[in-house]
Amino acid sequence: xxxxxxxxxxxxxxxxxxxxxxxxxxxxxxxxxxxxxxxxxxxxxxxxxxxxxxxxxxxxxxxxxxxxxxxxxxxxxxxxxxxxxxxxxxxxxxxxxxxxxxxxxxxxxxxxxxxxxxxxxxxxxxxxxxxxxxxxxxxxxxxxxxxxxxxxxxxxxxxxxxxxxxxxxxxxxxxxxxxxxxxxxxxxxxxxxxxxxxxxxxxxxxxxxxxxxxxxxxxxxxxxxxxxxxxxxxxxxxxxxxxxxxxxxxxxxxxxxxxxxxxxxxxxxxxxxxxxxxxxxxxxxxxxxxxxxxxxxxxxxxxxxxxxxxxxxxxxxxxxxxxxxxxxxxxxxxxxxxxxxxxxxxxxxxxxxxxxxxxx
Ligand code: XIL
Numbered sequence: 001x002x003x004x005x006x007x008x009x010x011x012x013x014x015x016x017x018x019x020x021x022x023x024x025x026x027x028x029x030x031x032x033x034x035x036x037x038x039x040x041x042x043x044x045x046x047x048x049x050x051x052x053x054x055x056x057x058x059x060x061x062x063x064x065x066x067x068x069x070x071x072x073x074x075x076x077x078x079x080x081x082x083x084x085x086x087x088x089x090x091x092x093x094x095x096x097x098x099x100x101x102x103x104x105x106x107x108x109x110x111x112x113x114x115x116x117x118x119x120x121x122x123x124x125x126x127x128x129x130x131x132x133x134x135x136x137x138x139x140x141x142x143x144x145x146x147x148x149x150x151x152x153x154x155x156x157x158x159x160x161x162x163x164x165x166x167x168x169x170x171x172x173x174x175x176x177x178x179x180x181x182x183x184x185x186x187x188x189x190x191x192x193x194x195x196x197x198x199x200x201x202x203x204x205x206x207x208x209x210x211x212x213x214x215x216x217x218x219x220x221x222x223x224x225x226x227x228x229x230x231x232x233x234x235x236x237x238x239x240x241x242x243x244x245x246x247x248x249x250x251x252x253x254x255x256x257x258x259x260x261x262x263x264x265x266x267x268x269x270x271x272x273x274x275x276x277x278x279x280x281x282x283x284x285x286x287x288x289x290x291x292x293x294x295x296x297x298x299x300x301x302x303x304x305x306x307x308x309x310x311x312x313x314x315x316x317x318x319x320x321x322x323x324x325x326x327x328x329x330x331x332x333x334x335x336x337x338x339x340x341x342x343x344x345x346x347x348x349x350x351x352x353x354x355x356x357x358x359x360x
Pocket of ligand 1: 060061144219250267324
């Protein structure tokens with residue numbers, strides 16, 4: 001074997017994969033959503049990557065009401081406590097997700113008919129759960145996805161039973177229970193003008209009531225072929241003008257066709273599959289890899305431009321095989337939305353993101 005080939009091989013083996021959290025250390029936190037297996041440290045390859053790459057984690061499911069609060073006075077803190085211990089051990093910040101959301105609610109709660117009992121559930125839930133993790137988690141998504149696409153309030157069980165002040169009340173209760181924890185509003189499509197206007201009105205209402213809100217999370221479930229860059233930039237500026245942190249909290253760039261027009265992350269809306277809707281079951285063509293890599297780089301250039309305002313960028317999952325987008329909105333597809341492939345190897349999108357740091 002010629003000497004030059006040996007040296008190339010040795011170089012490849014010795015070259016460390018760069019670290020996202022180190023690369024963007026002075027810019028913003030870099031997070032990932034983690035699942036139960038990862039929290040229990042049963043997914044060793046993911047574990048290695050989480051420690052190397054991420055400075056923040058968001059529990060993908062284990063702090064949602066259906067898991068953490070399964071009965072009227074029954075709480076199940078097992079996995080949430082493990083997550084907190086895991087993060088502490090590894091010097092990673094926890095963004096707790098979430099306190100009040102219309103989805104993944106426990107059955108007992110959905111069966112409540114009278115408004116007073118809903119109000120009591122609401123107060124008990126926030127006080128007990130947020131109170132337990134004050135000083136243990138960095139932040140809470142206090143309210144998740146409360147808005148419709150036109151900016152009006154979603155007709156959730158909370159709106160129906162508690163009236164339109166429930167969001168202010170949720171933040172007020174969270175502030176009392178978790179005085180040392182940052183409090184955020186989180187939603188998808190709030191970069192779109194009408195929904196953005198609804199979010200701004202909501203945030204102003206919370207602020208006008210004298211209640212603390214520290215930041216707003218733009219979920220960022222977009223299509224790699226159609227990231228709304230101009231809307232995102234306008235939204236960063238508009239939210240920053242409210243003097244709160246701006247975050248990208250559930251970033252993934254799908255490469256699969258969407259059964260509906262536009263971007264959406266309405267979890268309760270699903271569709272049926274077909275071969276046409278699952279075009280890459282055996283691997284992603286180079287052209288799509290590169291299109292996705294360019295889209296991710298464009299986004300990170302924008303995040304860096306506004307690094308004074310953007311405090312965290314979190315990916316919704318660790319690797320492509322673990323992404324919720326393999327099963328939503330159509331079950332059983334093969335999607336490739338993240339920076340690491342199914343074997344935990346960095347993709348072209350990973351390197352294009354890392355490269356944006358050197359352009360600063
Ligand atoms: C998703 C999880 O990734 C899935 O495992 C679960 O089955 C459904 O919820 N917006 C949110 C997240 O705020 O909590 C959702 O997470 C994705 C959309």
